[in-house]
Amino acid sequence: MAEAFLSSPSNNLHRLSNHYFLTIFPNRHSATRLYSPPPRSLIDTPHHGSKSDPQQVHISLAGEDYMRVTWVTDDKDVPSVVEYGTTSGEYDTVVYGEHTSYTFYSYTSGKIHHVKIGPLEPSITYYYRCGGHGPELSFKTPPSTFPIEFVVVGDPGQTQDTVSTLAHVGDQDYDVFLLPGDLSYADEDQSRWDSFGRLVEEYASRRPWMVTEGNHERECCAFTAYNARWLMPYEESGSASNLYYSFNVAGSHIIMLGSYTDFKKGSDQYKWVEADLVKVDRKATPWVFAVMHVPWYNTNEDHKDEGKSMREAMEDLFYKARVDVVFAGHVHAYERFTRIYNRKADPCGPVYITIGESMEEPDKGWHISLATKFNRHQILLAEYS
Numbered sequence: 001m002a003e004a005f006l007s008s009p010s011n012n013l014h015r016l017s018n019h020y021f022l023t024i025f026p027n028r029h030s031a032t033r034l035y036s037p038p039p040r041s042l043i044d045t046p047h048h049g050s051k052s053d054p055q056q057v058h059i060s061l062a063g064e065d066y067m068r069v070t071w072v073t074d075d076k077d078v079p080s081v082v083e084y085g086t087t088s089g090e091y092d093t094v095v096y097g098e099h100t101s102y103t104f105y106s107y108t109s110g111k112i113h114h115v116k117i118g119p120l121e122p123s124i125t126y127y128y129r130c131g132g133h134g135p136e137l138s139f140k141t142p143p144s145t146f147p148i149e150f151v152v153v154g155d156p157g158q159t160q161d162t163v164s165t166l167a168h169v170g171d172q173d174y175d176v177f178l179l180p181g182d183l184s185y186a187d188e189d190q191s192r193w194d195s196f197g198r199l200v201e202e203y204a205s206r207r208p209w210m211v212t213e214g215n216h217e218r219e220c221c222a223f224t225a226y227n228a229r230w231l232m233p234y235e236e237s238g239s240a241s242n243l244y245y246s247f248n249v250a251g252s253h254i255i256m257l258g259s260y261t262d263f264k265k266g267s268d269q270y271k272w273v274e275a276d277l278v279k280v281d282r283k284a285t286p287w288v289f290a291v292m293h294v295p296w297y298n299t300n301e302d303h304k305d306e307g308k309s310m311r312e313a314m315e316d317l318f319y320k321a322r323v324d325v326v327f328a329g330h331v332h333a334y335e336r337f338t339r340i341y342n343r344k345a346d347p348c349g350p351v352y353i354t355i356g357e358s359m360e361e362p363d364k365g366w367h368i369s370l371a372t373k374f375n376r377h378q379i380l381l382a383e384y385s
């Protein structure tokens with residue numbers, strides 16, 4: 001699992017301004033601790049409720065002041081309805097939404113509900129329940145202004161280490177969860193998507209989870225399960241695809257990109273990124289972040305140069321727009337670059353961060369192998385300075 005909060009006092013990104021916090025989770029295995037820890041076991045998270053009970057509940061930001069509530073029921077007759085309010089047990093608003101399902105070879109998903117609720121007030125706890133019954137859940141909306149705190153976790157999978165990391169995340173009073181791809185490691189075993197949804201529900205039902213896809217979401221290249229289960233606000237951000245989108249939250253504009261979707265100049269994703277960045281109002285959102293799966297800058301031998309073609313296609317867009325920080329996963333080992341552009345240190349380029357440690361073997365599933373083979377620092381400087 002790659003995980004990143006920017007919080008070490010020694011980390012010069014700890015306080016990006018006097019009122020803005022990105023917090024990096026303490027890395028148990030940084031680039032300076034170069035060995036592979038023993039494997040930890042896979043988790044299977046069963047459903048203990050009835051077929052009509054909501055399961056796999058998660059929420060995501062869905063345009064200004066709105067939240068999307070997503071959950072799954074085995075019972076196809078359960079309505080796609082969310083009741084909510086600001087007092088526990090009192091639901092003064094009822095919203096109906098949409099639903100979908102999908103098939104993947106012999107597997108047929110449950111009923112996947114998506115209900116967009118709002119407008120919501122900032123920094124407020126809302127109480128809600130799904131499907132007209134079921135347990136009461138709650139979430140807190142992000143603030144409207146600084147300070148705001150993000151958690152960035154990538155490549156989570158579903159092992160004992162996932163449990164540990166999420167427990168650490170749950171100890172923080174953060175606002176928004178960012179996930180740069182490789183969610184469930186289902187790898188075409190669709191029941192593992194269900195298990196993953198149940199595993200993360202405790203956390204994903206309380207804070208918005210904003211995700212983008214990694215290579216493990218491709219599953220025969222169609223992203224079928226990912227798109228059905230993790231609907232993100234692409235329509236709200238003028239994108240034609242759930243595989244790339246953007247959103248604003250508390251003074252930040254965040255673009256979530258698709259490393260495995262066409263990014264060449266002239267492609268739909270390229271044109272959308274170009275148009276999206278032009279529209280950014282730096283007075284309203286002085287911070288601009290990008291999140292993607294494959295890092296554009298990476299000196300680790302694992303996945304080295306995989307992001308090169310995307311960088312070469314899109315780096316100018318980031319540079320012209322003065323993107324502040326770019327987060328990626330995939331490598332499962334922490335690395336941070338100074339502000340950089342076109343392979344040279346540049347005070348106007350973004351900071352690139354490959355987020356933290358991994359308990360998953362880089363893109364081979366849930367086995368253990370930290371990415372340890374970084375180029376020597378001197379070589380790094382020669383390559384990127």
Ligand SMILES: [Fe+2]
Nearest residue numbers: 214215330363
């Ligand atoms: Fe990956």
